[in-house]
Amino acid sequence: MTSDERPAWCVVGRGTGGRCALVELDALGARLREVEIEPERLADEVARRESAVSPRWVWSDTPTWYARLVDAGVTVSRGHDLRLIHVILRHSEMVREARALREAVDWDAPIDLQLEDRSAGETLFELDASSARPGGVPHGIEEALTEFARQRAAIDGATDPSRLRLLVAAxxxxxxxxxxxxxxxxxxxxxxxxxxxxxxxxxxxSPGHPPARMVESAAQVREALGDPQLSLDSPPRLLRALHRAEIDVESTSKWELTRYDHPAIEPLLRYKKQSRLLAANGWAWLDEWVHEGRYRPVYVPGGVVTGRWASSGGGALQIPRQLRPALRADEGWRLVSADVAQLEPRVLAAMSADTAMATAGAGKDLYSGIVDAGIVASRQEAKVGVLGALYGGTTGDSGRVVPRLRRTFPDAMALVDGAAATGERGGTVSTWLGRSSPAPEAAWTQAQTSAYRPEASSGEQERARRSARDRGRFTRNFVVQGTAAEWALSWLAALRLALGRFEPVAPEAAAPASGPVFARRAHLAFFLHDEVIVHAPADQAEAAAEAIRAAADAAGRLLFPGSPVDFPLDLTITERSPAS
DNA sequence: TATACGCGCGCG
DNA sequence: AAAGCGCGCGCGTATA
Structure with missing residues (x-):
């Protein structure tokens, strides 16, 4: 083993005296070289190694290290985020020996959103001891190397290392x-x-005043209810006023109100919609979140137990469809928008190798395929039934359709029914690539045990059964939602690498507000569970669309080799995102 | 005055 | 018809 061997990994961490340390490892994890550098030189050193050998970059957590590199104009193609991977491995059923990982409690820290959303002007790489926040993960190089060794051992010794490696990479x-x-x-x-x-x-x-059309709606509600002083923003008072007008709703929620025919209902629903728009995405939101033509939400990978992303600030994952036309490409650029048709049922069909379900989805619309197969009469019934199967619906339309789906798609239904049964027993379930559901809380298990005693009251038994069913619905959905999240991550990862190979456009065609790294080529601009938007120079839009399709195919083959299940996309190239 | 919690509704 | 899963956020209300 010589020191000029090509490194497979490069571990980055805090070194001594405020410097940054880079340690290159070979494929087996043996140290090849190590250097300490001043923080200002980190971006250059990373860029040099990235273009020479493109190692997989290992660091404590990506927001801490990578955001600064991106701002400095440096991207890397592959990483290993010790914090994110630690959380997966310490719970994964695929990991046979997790004791060492579980004892490394420092690495179980939640993401530091302050750091992720760091304000502009903060000095680069102030990663000395004084800036380490209590409760955050360790950023030192030795801690990183130690944890990385633990993680590699856990992965190598797993029941299915190749799947777990896909998850770690994704x-x-x-x-x-x-x-x-x-x-x-x-x-x-x-x-x-x-x-x-x-x-x-x-x-x-003007500030502090309600918008005119809301005032108008509110006045119409008060008039119709005969209550000139009524405050519509207080649910208890509104509920009492509705009762006085003989509208016998149990809550002030929209779906319940729509069932009543009364002159107050229409203006009230209008008021609620206006109020929601103003509070969630009104002018104050614009002032706070949009600067120089960009909305920059904070995305939180792994923020949901199932592996879906969460977001923090500005409600990035809840932008109302009504505001979609506000997403607009820069001059000379396009938005390439794609979403997967029925991702979760397709993932279920692939996981369970349910050939009948794969056949129903082959081509385009899975729900229409179920109608065409003669299982239900309408697309709507098919949709409600499939969602009921994924979520554990037992009542209403979905409750009626699910038994038929169980006969038609026995393998798919056996998989989710099995996951539900495991959850009801207090067991753990796992996604396709090995992310496992959290164990039940001690109080949950205690309540189940207690309810089994012969002397337990019927109320106690009923509560325990209900909470067992609740958990069953969670684990039922976990395996599908979590595997769909893995598919989506694989899709994104493949797409990102493909876009990174696009030729830069001429400087005069750049989109400067996208930052130095992205201004001159097609780049990801938005991601929402099963949907991506790429911002692309007009003459790269078609190629970007093709890359999105190719990445979806690649994700399907990567997760489910040989599976007949396809993942068709709805894809549009526009200047402005359609309201849909 | 600050914090915790439930409601209602936006997204998939 | 409005349920069955996962979220974040703003608001009003209750509590300290």
Whole structure:
């Protein structure tokens, strides 16, 4: 083993005296070289190694290290996020020996959102001891090397190392992508957003005043209820006023109100919609979150137990469809939007190797395929039934359709029914690539045990059964939602690498607001569970669309080699995102 | 005055 | 018709 061997990994961490340490490892984890450098030189040193050997970069957590590199104009193609991977491995059923990982409690820290959303102007790489936040993961190089060795041992000794390695790579790629999405931002048309607000609410009022059209709606509600002083924003008072008008709802929720025919209902529903728009995405939101034509949400990979991403600040994953037209490509650029048709049922069909379900989905619309197979009469019934199968629905339309699906798709239904049964018993279930559901809380297990005693009251038994069913629905959905998240991460990861190979466009065609790394080529701009938006120079839009399709095919083959299940996309190239 | 919690609704 | 899974956020209300 010689020192000029090509490194497979490069571990980055805090060294001595405020310097950064880089340690290159060979494929077996043996140290090849190590250097300590001043923090200002880190971006250059990373860029040099990336272009020479493109190692997999290992660091404590991606927001801490990578956001600064991206800002400095440096990207890397592959990473290993010790914090994200630690959380997966310490719970994974695939890991045979997790004791050492579980004892490394420092690595079980939640993401530090302050750091992720760091403000501009903060000095680069102030990673000395004084800036380490209590409760965060360790950033020192020796801690990183030790944890990395633990993680490699856990993966190598797993029941299915190759699947777990796919998950580790996909999760880490997600970390890189989240940082890049934040840096690039979503191209946002403030004028269009303002126009949509004005259309619904009236022109922007002066601070502290309600918009005119909301005042109007509220007045109509008060008039119809005969209560001139009523405050619509207080659910208890509104409920009492509705009862006085003989509208016998149990809550003030929208779905319940729509069932009543009364002159107050229409303006009340309108008021609620206006109120929601104003509070969640009104002018204050615009002022706070959109700057220089970009909305830059903070994405939180692994933020959901199932492996889905969460977000923090601005409600990035809940942008109302109504505001979609405010997403607008820069001049000379396009938005390439793609979403997967029925991702979760297709993932279920592939996991369970249910050939009947694969056949129903072959081509385009899975729900229509179920109708065509003569199982249900309408697409809507098919959809409600499939969602009921995934979520554990027992009542209403879904409860009626699920038994038919159980006969038609026995393998798919056996998989989710089995996951539900395991959850009801207090067991753990896992996704296709090995992310496992959390164990039940001690109080849950205690309550189940207690309810089994002969002297347990019927109320106690009923509560225990209900909570067992609740947990069963969670584990039922966990395996599908979690595997769909793995598919989506694989899709994104493949797409990102493909876009990274696009030729830069001429400087005069650049989109400077996207930042130095992304301004001159097609790049990811938005991700939402089963949907991506790529911001692309007009003459790269078609190629980007093809890359999105190719990445979806690649994700399917990677996770489910040989499976007949396909993952068709709805794909559009536009200047402005359609309201749909 | 600050914090915790439930409601309602936006997204998949 | 409005359920069955996973979230984040703003609001009003209750509690300290």
């Amino acid at each position: 999760e880490s790629a997600g970390g890189l992508i989240a940082a890049e999405l934040h840096a690039a931002g979503i191209p946002w048309d403030v004028a269009e957003h303002d126009r949509i607000l004005a259309e619904s609410l009236g022109p922007r009022p």
